[in-house]
């Protein structure tokens with residue numbers, strides 16, 4: 460059986476990940492790095508990335524669900540795993556069995572966790588989360604000391620951290636400062652790690668880095684502060700191929716809805732990628748791709764399997780040529796954050812949107 464060429468694929472670069480771990484460690488001083496691998500490692504592939512993080516010397520990993528935690532343990536990840544989202548009582552036995560670290564947001568949750576640990580005759584690792592302004596999970600600041608004390612004093616719980624989460628670190632420094640102050644106002648037992656920083660927090664308020672930082676966006680290579688982007692290397696390059704090239708006369712309408720009409724004779728290419736691969740349809744007549752090292756506009760609507768692009772600047776393009784949707788080609792680069800700005804979303808969603816039809820290749 461001969462190997463078929465891929466039509467839409469993502470190359471994920473371990474050297475970029477190692478670089479980002481090193482760069483963020485250097486940036487955060489003495490803080491430990493807890494990379495987040497939730498949502499399939501932000502679309503990069505949870506299991507290979509978790510192994511890369513473990514091999515890069517990260518002593519913590521963060522995930523969102525017990526399902527993710529189970530997949531990580533089944534794949535042999537031994538590193539402590541913090542379950543960042545809430546839990547359901549029915550999940551406690553499995554959380555305990557897998558040795559995941561539970562996030563506690565209320566005395567009721569602490570009681571349930573302790574009862575499970577007591578019945579199973581082994582303490583459960585927990586971290587207390589404080590709501591300092593995100594309004595999602597976490598105990599209110601005035602109630603935090605009691606919950607920390609209860610977790611610390613319980614013979615069935617092992618308190619391994621106290622943490623909070625920034626809501627606006629990428630947009631509102633004053634708000635972020637207030638969250639940091641509120642977090643600092645809650646005392647925790649000496650030696651218990653404290654953490655609050657996501658990627659944006661690390662750059663907006665580096666003095667709040669604490670014992671651990673929890674980068675997601677930045678560990679995959681996008682910096683929330685554009686001026687620091689050169690510190691990081693995007694790990695994911697998304698590619699496709701030209702499947703047809705043609706010259707069409709002036710006045711030709713392109714793609715569904717005929718939203719683009721050629722103002723002159725134009726050389727265009729059909730590229731084998733569409734919203735079925737996760738390319739945002741909102742990039743219709745907005746997005747760009749790289750072809751032969753130059754930026755080329757997306758013309759007309761993004762369809763399920765194909766897009767049309769403008770070859771005015773690269774008329775010698777041929778069928779089979781590689782096209783870059785995200786990443787570098789020649790001297791040009793398209794960042795997930797730049798694509799997101801054109802698509803009306805955030806880099807996170809650009810990555811999470813990439814579908815299984817896009818083969819992931821780990822380099």
Ligand SMILES: Cc1ncc(COP(=O)(O)O)c(C=O)c1O
Pocket residue numbers: 495543624656657658659673674675676677
């Ligand atoms: C609790 C928590 N910490 C850290 C992060 C990482 O955020 P970012 O990817 O912006 O660094 C997230 C992401 O949503 C989160 O929910």
